[in-house]
Amino acid sequence: xxxxAQPIKKRRGILGALALIAIAVGLYRGLAIAPPDAYQGxxxxxxxLHLPSILTAYLSYFLVFIGSGMYLWKREKRDDILAHSAAxxxxxxxxxxxxEGSIWGRPTWGVWWTWDARLTLTAILLLIYIGYLMLRxxxxxxxxxxxxxxxxxxxxxxxxxxxHMSVYWWRTLHQPPSILQPNKAPWENVHPSMLIALTISFxxxxxxxxxxxxxxxxxxxxxxxxxARRLARxx
Amino acid sequence: xxxxxxxxxxDFCSDIRLLDSAFVRFWATAGLILALLLPLxxxxxxxxxxxxxxxxxxxxxRMGELGEALPWLRLLLGFDVIFLTLGVLLFDHVIEx
Numbered sequence: 001x002x003x004x005a006q007p008i009k010k011r012r013g014i015l016g017a018l019a020l021i022a023i024a025v026g027l028y029r030g031l032a033i034a035p036p037d038a039y040q041g042x043x044x045x046x047x048x049l050h051l052p053s054i055l056t057a058y059l060s061y062f063l064v065f066i067g068s069g070m071y072l073w074k075r076e077k078r079d080d081i082l083a084h085s086a087a088x089x090x091x092x093x094x095x096x097x098x099x100e101g102s103i104w105g106r107p108t109w110g111v112w113w114t115w116d117a118r119l120t121l122t123a124i125l126l127l128i129y130i131g132y133l134m135l136r137x138x139x140x141x142x143x144x145x146x147x148x149x150x151x152x153x154x155x156x157x158x159x160x161x162x163x164h165m166s167v168y169w170w171r172t173l174h175q176p177p178s179i180l181q182p183n184k185a186p187w188e189n190v191h192p193s194m195l196i197a198l199t200i201s202f203x204x205x206x207x208x209x210x211x212x213x214x215x216x217x218x219x220x221x222x223x224x225x226x227x228a229r230r231l232a233r234x235x
Numbered sequence: 236x237x238x239x240x241x242x243x244x245x246d247f248c249s250d251i252r253l254l255d256s257a258f259v260r261f262w263a264t265a266g267l268i269l270a271l272l273l274p275l276x277x278x279x280x281x282x283x284x285x286x287x288x289x290x291x292x293x294x295x296x297r298m299g300e301l302g303e304a305l306p307w308l309r310l311l312l313g314f315d316v317i318f319l320t321l322g323v324l325l326f327d328h329v330i331e332x
Contacts, residue, residue: 072328124279131276166283
């Protein structure tokens with residue numbers, strides 16, 4: 001075992017514990033303390049999970065973009081591992097968002113799924129990054145897989161605003177953003193305790209995300225090490 | 236029902252096995268699966284182009300005003316600019332390997 005492995009492991013454990021605490025506090029504040037929504041009632045409380053998960057997914061795709069760009073530029077294995085890890089987590093959080101959204105949509109709109117702009121956008125994002133993972137797993141040669149995936153990671157991320165616009169002009173049904181509105185400050189639109197719950201929840205999701213990312217990154221490193229050792233032994 | 240002669244059974248099984256391994260080899264070596272996958276991977280990325288051309292076409296068919304299709308034309312132009320630039324920038328990095 002490497003010398004620096006122990007403290008990193010410990011730090012990762014602390015990160016995980018913090019994430020657990022923050023999510024628990026966020027859930028408590030969101031489910032018990034914050035008032036129910038004036039129009040939607042209790043159902044709205046799923047927002048405390050829904051919003052953090054989609055924001056985390058976007059952060060993840062941004063990291064895929066960064067990792068891919070760095071890999072193509074410097075050709076270092078760790079950037080590729082970062083991009084791969086972030087892509088997997090991005091798919092996970094996007095899928096979570098869609099599931100949560102369906103659970104919310106059923107009582108609110110009366111349907112599990114509709115081809116509304118934002119839903120479609122999220123589904124397309126999921127498809128892009130599932131394609132990314134498929135591409136990676138199908139190319140045998142590791143370096144080729146990494147560069148092909150890096151191209152897709154860059155293109156996919158830069159395509160998001162375009163897909164966003166096109167899908168929005170196509171059709172829209174989803175409620176407009178209720179917290180960030182151009183003519184009002186955030187705390188004028190929603191009850192402050194809702195905002196607090198949402199913030200704590202978001203911080204919790206971020207901590208959880210980085211915990212999972214560091215685990216997944218370590219996993220990628222280990223896979224590389226095993227491959228290197230196998231090569232060194234000549235088989 | 237009478238049992239099939241055992242030679243038939245083995246023949247049948249070996250045929251299946253042969254077919255199976257042929258398929259596996261075919262898929263794995265021909266790179267065909269990658270060729271099939273490419274449109275699947277690219278489809279979600281092409282959505283702005285698909286939607287934009289559909290709307291522009293619709294506008295042409297009902298002989299609408301040019302102004303109505305302008306946002307879509309701009310979107311298509313933006314797509315072209317971004318992907319042309321990316322293509323030029325990324326090409327060298329990808330081909331060298």
